[in-house]
Amino acid sequence: MAAKPIPVPAAEPEQAIRALAKEFETQYNARNIEKLVALFASDGRLMPMFREEAQGPSALRIVLKEGFERHDPRNHVVETKQVEFSGNLAFAIGVSTHNMILPDGNRGDDRGKWVTTLRRENGQWKIVALIYTTDLPQASPGR
Numbered sequence: 001m002a003a004k005p006i007p008v009p010a011a012e013p014e015q016a017i018r019a020l021a022k023e024f025e026t027q028y029n030a031r032n033i034e035k036l037v038a039l040f041a042s043d044g045r046l047m048p049m050f051r052e053e054a055q056g057p058s059a060l061r062i063v064l065k066e067g068f069e070r071h072d073p074r075n076h077v078v079e080t081k082q083v084e085f086s087g088n089l090a091f092a093i094g095v096s097t098h099n100m101i102l103p104d105g106n107r108g109d110d111r112g113k114w115v116t117t118l119r120r121e122n123g124q125w126k127i128v129a130l131i132y133t134t135d136l137p138q139a140s141p142g143r
């Protein structure tokens with residue numbers, strides 16, 4: 001007779017949200033669009049700088065693919081500075097860095113800030129909205 005599985009307690013919300021940010025970093029560096037999209041709620045929004053927002057899996061795939069093609073980001077590092085939660089809702093604030101193709105066509109380091117809103121669904125935290133900015137000056141419209 002097989003032993004009953006031992007229930008594993010869910011991670012504390014802050015630990016789970018910080019782990020999700022690191023998973024985003026991992027999948028972003030791997031350019032794994034499907035796994036990135038899976039981190040978002042089905043109604044999740046990505047609000048990139050200098051572009052229209054994307055909502056839902058199809059739009060997220062398009063924006064992520066275009067961003068990888070346009071900027072060829074590498075060595076993306078995410079640091080979570082703050083996590084706050086109440087019940088099934090949370091937000092996290094952080095900074096990030098990566099190397100990318102800059103508007104002048106040369107490679108360079110970029111750094112910026114991000115804020116994400118999350119919702120716990122079926123025991124998992126999912127991104128409802130992610131907005132990020134750069135600390136670098138905008139070289140031209142439509143960067």
